Amino acid sequence: MSTLYEAREVLRRVFGHAEFRGMQAEVVAEVLGGRSAMAVLPTGGGKSLCYQIPSIVRPGLGLVISPLIALMSDQVAALQQSGVAAERLDSTAAPWERDEILARLAGGELDMLYLSPEGLMQPAMLARLAKMKLALIAIDEAHCVSQWGHDFRPDYRTLGRLAELFPGVPVLAVTATADARTRADIRQELRLAEAAEFVDSFARPELQLAAERKTGRGRARVIQLVKARAETSGIVYTGSREGADDLAQALRDEGIPALSYHAGLDKGVRAERLEKFLEADAAVMVATIAFGMGIDKPDVRFVIHADPPAAIEAYWQEIGRAGRDGQPADGITLYSSADLAWALRRIESREMGPEVKQVQVRKARQLYAMLDGNVCRAASVRRYFGETKVEACGVCDICISPPQSVDATEAAQKALAAVHRLGGRLGRARIIDHLMGKTKEPSDREITLSTWGIGADFSPKGWRDLIDGLLLEGLLLEDPNDGRPVIGLGDADGVRAVYRGERRISLREHLEAHDGSTRSGRPKKRTREAMAALSGEAAALFEALRAWRKGEAHEQSVPPYVIFHDKTLAEIAMLRPADLATLALAGGVGTGKLERYGQAVLKVVREI
Ligand code: ADP
Numbered sequence: 001m002s003t004l005y006e007a008r009e010v011l012r013r014v015f016g017h018a019e020f021r022g023m024q025a026e027v028v029a030e031v032l033g034g035r036s037a038m039a040v041l042p043t044g045g046g047k048s049l050c051y052q053i054p055s056i057v058r059p060g061l062g063l064v065i066s067p068l069i070a071l072m073s074d075q076v077a078a079l080q081q082s083g084v085a086a087e088r089l090d091s092t093a094a095p096w097e098r099d100e101i102l103a104r105l106a107g108g109e110l111d112m113l114y115l116s117p118e119g120l121m122q123p124a125m126l127a128r129l130a131k132m133k134l135a136l137i138a139i140d141e142a143h144c145v146s147q148w149g150h151d152f153r154p155d156y157r158t159l160g161r162l163a164e165l166f167p168g169v170p171v172l173a174v175t176a177t178a179d180a181r182t183r184a185d186i187r188q189e190l191r192l193a194e195a196a197e198f199v200d201s202f203a204r205p206e207l208q209l210a211a212e213r214k215t216g217r218g219r220a221r222v223i224q225l226v227k228a229r230a231e232t233s234g235i236v237y238t239g240s241r242e243g244a245d246d247l248a249q250a251l252r253d254e255g256i257p258a259l260s261y262h263a264g265l266d267k268g269v270r271a272e273r274l275e276k277f278l279e280a281d282a283a284v285m286v287a288t289i290a291f292g293m294g295i296d297k298p299d300v301r302f303v304i305h306a307d308p309p310a311a312i313e314a315y316w317q318e319i320g321r322a323g324r325d326g327q328p329a330d331g332i333t334l335y336s337s338a339d340l341a342w343a344l345r346r347i348e349s350r351e352m353g354p355e356v357k358q359v360q361v362r363k364a365r366q367l368y369a370m371l372d373g374n375v376c377r378a379a380s381v382r383r384y385f386g387e388t389k390v391e392a393c394g395v396c397d398i399c400i401s402p403p404q405s406v407d408a409t410e411a412a413q414k415a416l417a418a419v420h421r422l423g424g425r426l427g428r429a430r431i432i433d434h435l436m437g438k439t440k441e442p443s444d445r446e447i448t449l450s451t452w453g454i455g456a457d458f459s460p461k462g463w464r465d466l467i468d469g470l471l472l473e474g475l476l477l478e479d480p481n482d483g484r485p486v487i488g489l490g491d492a493d494g495v496r497a498v499y500r501g502e503r504r505i506s507l508r509e510h511l512e513a514h515d516g517s518t519r520s521g522r523p524k525k526r527t528r529e530a531m532a533a534l535s536g537e538a539a540a541l542f543e544a545l546r547a548w549r550k551g552e553a554h555e556q557s558v559p560p561y562v563i564f565h566d567k568t569l570a571e572i573a574m575l576r577p578a579d580l581a582t583l584a585l586a587g588g589v590g591t592g593k594l595e596r597y598g599q600a601v602l603k604v605v606r607e608i
């Protein structure tokens, strides 16, 4: 009888780890008991031990199915180093190698065998395995079985047969990303209806998430964000190869050691740049999603999406490459309604079934809803992955500076009506001109439309934000029209609901970071709230501290909250510290900040 006690012993002896982490022990215990299970553990959460240890402890061979068998070489090599008889069979194996592995398999000498789904499902392989005792079958990247997942692989569908082919052998499905729908699909496809489900926390408290609508291509903003993080390492993701090369060059022109990385580069060049990046103290990699596997650099301090990822799954995976060492790191995403339009068009142009397209469209929309929403970003992501009882992270841009929203339903009705009247043939600027009654040389027809000039009380920037919001909500649709985008009505039911006032539209007063001119100022309302708790004298000091912070933030090109949160400034204002030791008592003043800003803050206190 295999027990968790034995498993722990193997964990220590073979793998050298003192204790199981997170949900590992629970998953291992379930499989040791001979029961199938599904485990959704975040990247780096230690999924592989969940099947490696039961493979060793339980009698028989542990089979591991992975779509990326070629990438399993490190895992297999590490197992061999630890004295585990593990092998992998893939199409790249030389015939003699293959024969040797098969002979050892037949002789019962292997503890573990890694296979791709096609490799496993070959009749000859199935016949061989049917003669053997199996400890378990682990299905890695199990979300690939689901059309609802972000990485559907038709090969994976065949794995549903395993349940009949190997009755009584526990199946362990593991993945790092699966929303609720995908998890249900995994269960159904892999015949895991009865299996216990383990969803570990996706919390990454060290990550400080932020998202900003971008103006234009957002390039200047990316350069500003990277420069503000000079002397640290980071990754900037772009949507295209040219974008990666251009941006890397632009960063180098600014004196930042940036390299580009994408699938269009020679294999040798890529390997060389990866190595340079991994070894550097401070380096910036500007990359497409081709840059992903094997980046285990612990001190990546920021991941910036110059163009947004495809879905929340990819978002979390990519952002997750920052802060592996557990130290604070930034995950900043720049997005625009044009990015969404482009993503939707790309999905449309792909060759896949309408159902799969629908899923991808939904996933893209969910991502933009999160980016443009006003819910704690980390909490949104964690709920998306099926976690319950999630609390706000307290460190993302939304938590730190909740966007104020104002009701803009009436204005939205006007904008939708204008788009409707204009027939969906005009771009954003022309629609705004129309609403404001400022069109240069308008046609007679345009002037007679009921929507002509009905929006003069709103600024053009306000209209732009509103139209962007409507685009992001799918109420308007942008047709890229070969570089001369035109805007038409989107989801008809939604539009009707807005006309009737059943669906309210709110306009977000943007986070300071959006707009260079207001970056260091909090929305006025919040300042008043924070100050309400402060007495007259403390309030004056609080204001002085904020003014100091504004200058400091401006100088460093960082958002003010990076220096000190309002909460910290309020505490300092109440403490009125005369020396560093007292200042250190304020929450949010660590030794680093004390060293950097301590004297300056004391000076502000003295002068008030
Ligand atoms: P995943 O496949 O979930 O991304 P891995 O299985 O590759 O994660 O494990 C990630 C890292 O965590 C590895 O370096 C592994 O050695 C380490 N690790 C896994 N489990 C433990 C544990 N119980 N204690 C300490 N380190 C662990």
Ligand code: ZN
Pocket: 375, 376, 377, 378, 379, 392, 393, 394, 395, 396, 397, 398, 399
């Ligand atoms: Zn948050």
